[in-house]
Amino acid sequence: KTLQLLLSYLSLLLMINLVEHHFVKRLHFQRFLCISSNIKEAQKFTAKGQYDKAIAEWKKLIKESPNDANIFNTIGDLSLKKNAKADAVDAYKKAADILAADGFSSKAIALYKKVVNIDPKKVDVHLALADLNAEKGLTGNALESYKIAADHYAQKNEMAKALGIYQKMADLNPANFAFRLKLAEMYVKEGLKSEAAKAYLEAADAHMAKEAFQEARQIFEKVLALDPNNKDVYFKAGVVYYKEGKFVEACKA
Numbered sequence: 001k002t003l004q005l006l007l008s009y010l011s012l013l014l015m016i017n018l019v020e021h022h023f024v025k026r027l028h029f030q031r032f033l034c035i036s037s038n039i040k041e042a043q044k045f046t047a048k049g050q051y052d053k054a055i056a057e058w059k060k061l062i063k064e065s066p067n068d069a070n071i072f073n074t075i076g077d078l079s080l081k082k083n084a085k086a087d088a089v090d091a092y093k094k095a096a097d098i099l100a101a102d103g104f105s106s107k108a109i110a111l112y113k114k115v116v117n118i119d120p121k122k123v124d125v126h127l128a129l130a131d132l133n134a135e136k137g138l139t140g141n142a143l144e145s146y147k148i149a150a151d152h153y154a155q156k157n158e159m160a161k162a163l164g165i166y167q168k169m170a171d172l173n174p175a176n177f178a179f180r181l182k183l184a185e186m187y188v189k190e191g192l193k194s195e196a197a198k199a200y201l202e203a204a205d206a207h208m209a210k211e212a213f214q215e216a217r218q219i220f221e222k223v224l225a226l227d228p229n230n231k232d233v234y235f236k237a238g239v240v241y242y243k244e245g246k247f248v249e250a251c252k253a
Contacts, residue, residue, distance in 0.1 A: 042074075051082040069095040069102075073111065080118070089119050096128070105132045123149045127165070139172055146172075159190050170199065177206035184222070193226045201232055213240045
């Protein structure tokens with residue numbers, strides 16, 4: 001009797017699973033038909049040049065697929081065709097953000113470029129573009145985008161934001177001691193002595209790597225003027241003297 005009950009229970013579970021599977025499958029099929037219908041309608045409106053209606057059909061699909069970059073990219077293209085540049089920028093940016101989050105950096109870069117070509121004042125997009133280029137090792141492209149953003153904030157006198165971006169630029173190109181010196185001077189102007197000293201010392205490191213010891217010493221003086229007790233300066237000065245073979249001076253430093 002217990003076995004019969006168990007078999008009956010298992011049969012009931014199997015039947016429920018089959019019904020659920022059929023229902024889910026049917027639901028998916030209905031959604032597929034609905035999506036296909038929307039796409040066909042959108043294509044029909046696009047062919048007729050009725051871009052507003054085509055966009056409306058594509059927007060219906062966002063509810064079903066909110067993270068589909070292709071939908072937003074298509075909406076961007078259609079918005080551009082009807083010269084709705086702000087709408088195009090918004091759609092392209094959403095598509096690029098989705099692609100970047102999913103790890104498709106090359107495709108995201110292409111879309112972010114579309115955005116800044118339409119609206120060069122999109123500073124947040126220049127920064128996103130710079131970060132992706134930096135991640136891919138495209139240093140020149142990254143520096144170009146960072147500079148646009150940093151200069152924008154500097155012109156608006158938002159120096160904290162500007163300096164943060166200039167610092168990123170310096171870190172991307174450590175051998176450029178001239179830029180690090182400029183960055184240090186900007187930090188000094190803003191009263192950020194610790195950051196200035198760090199930037200100066202990084203510039204000195206670049207000189208030391210090229211054995212330009214005299215130039216390095218000149219920078220050490222700038223650091224000591226900011227912070228007379230800076231231990232890093234004395235250590236680096238000792239290294240310079242040692243490399244020059246001035247061992248007595250090295251010991252004193």
